[in-house]
Amino acid sequence: MVLDAPGTLTPATTTDDAGAAAPAPVVVEAHDVRRAFDGRGVLHGIDLTVRRGEFVALLGRSGSGKSTLLRILAKLDTDAAGTVSVPALPAVAFQDSRLLPWARVLPNVLLGLRDAAARERARTLLDDVGLGDRARAWPRQLSGGEQQRVALARALAGAPELLLMDEPFGALDALTRIRMHRLLRDLVSRYSPAVVLVTHDVDEAVLLADRVLVLTDGRLSLDEPIDLPATGRRSHPGFTALRSRLLTELGVGDDDH
């Protein structure tokens, strides 16, 4: 919901209107996606719809095929069977920041963008991620967390409809990760792309997403909305309940943790 004028609430997306209007437009539409490597099936028929403004966390154990699915959505893997419809250029954030070491920060953020407004937007985004004064730095002069923030700015600089993230915080230390979670939540609420976040961190999924999917042996074994307030989730009673359900779904009992 966006506050339009004093006292007037205007729906940002039509989903909030209790079914009275059409749901938000579809950003990702995948149907019966299958993928095998050398005859060994990794994905066995995935159906997935993501709508505008949705933040979807895709959980799975290692080897469950979650990264494969993300790569298919990113059009980096074009050998999959089934139909996939995604925006022309979905933004991708990788586990490594993947900044070009020979380009300074700002050109890295602008990589591939040519429209006149991009430069302005890139500057704003660097300010957003707290690195406005490092636009002329070389990537190797930045810390790991700073590099990942630049990568986040780069991902959003093209004003993408869809942001695909493959364990973007997996390589960061715990404290930096907490800061990145807050930053990502702020950025997503400000630029409102649809997000698909691949992670094996249940807490991360429950803290950030408003819908969670679990991929088990190449099939979606769980798909449900996260009905928790936007902030202060960790202390919410629903957090623990959902967390242990997801852990069980992933084959890890709460006691094992």
Place this chain on the structure above:
Amino acid sequence: MSAPPTAPSSAHPAHPDQLPADGSVRVGIDDRFHRPAPRAAGVRRAAQIGSRALGPLIVLAVWWLAAAQSWVSPILLPAPGTVWDAAVDLVVSGKLQENLAVSLVRALTGLGIGIAVGAALALFTGLSKAGEVLIDSNVQMIRSMPILALQPLVIVWFGIGEPTKVLLVALAVTFPVYINTHAAIRAVDSRFVELATTRGLGRLALIRRVVLPGALPGFLTGLRFATSISWLVLVVAEQINATAGIGYLMTQARTVARTDVILVGLAVYALLGLVSDTLVRLIERKALSWSSTLQAR
């Protein structure tokens, strides 16, 4: 040792034998962590250069002594002063500059052609399957041949004039540039190519933004090999049927037993090699500033 004990080096646990008798444990005073202050570093560097110069200075002194005491015939080894006088004469008469200019033009033309051809071939083979199939195996085969062995063939084809000399340099330069650039293009990180795909970069933009900068360190390594080899080939090429150039100057001096002039020529070649190597290093430092480990935050 004034290093504070803030760098416990767990990778090198103290060996029991090395533990002090009083049972206290010395932790992590490791020379590798001891960085001298900038000023101290400057002094140390000056001292380093001084000690590096000591060896050549001793050689010069022995040379001077040998000539002064007539231990060797001045025909075989003239005194340092004689060589210096010969150098001054050559500069005053303009002979040195004249011949140096000819040598420089040969080297630079050969270098320019060789670098362009080597880099172009490397791009072609590095970026296309056809290039790899057509060219790479041929180049890899030819490069195992000593380039100077081609001299008779090149003379038969192109005569004994300038083109032969320039061509020999160009040929010798092409291979190190090609091989290093080709390897660097092949080694460009595929993750960056993947990134370029997700950013919608076309083939040309991919080459410009990812492949070329990624291959630049390899190209510059090739360039360094190329400059040093270009002088080597030039020396040989210039001593055969030349009518100008430093090599010609030295050959002429040989026929009239002017050992001093030969030594001047050698010194000039040494200087040329030193200067070109320094230039390439400067280019390297400038072009690869993004990868410099010394750059402060």
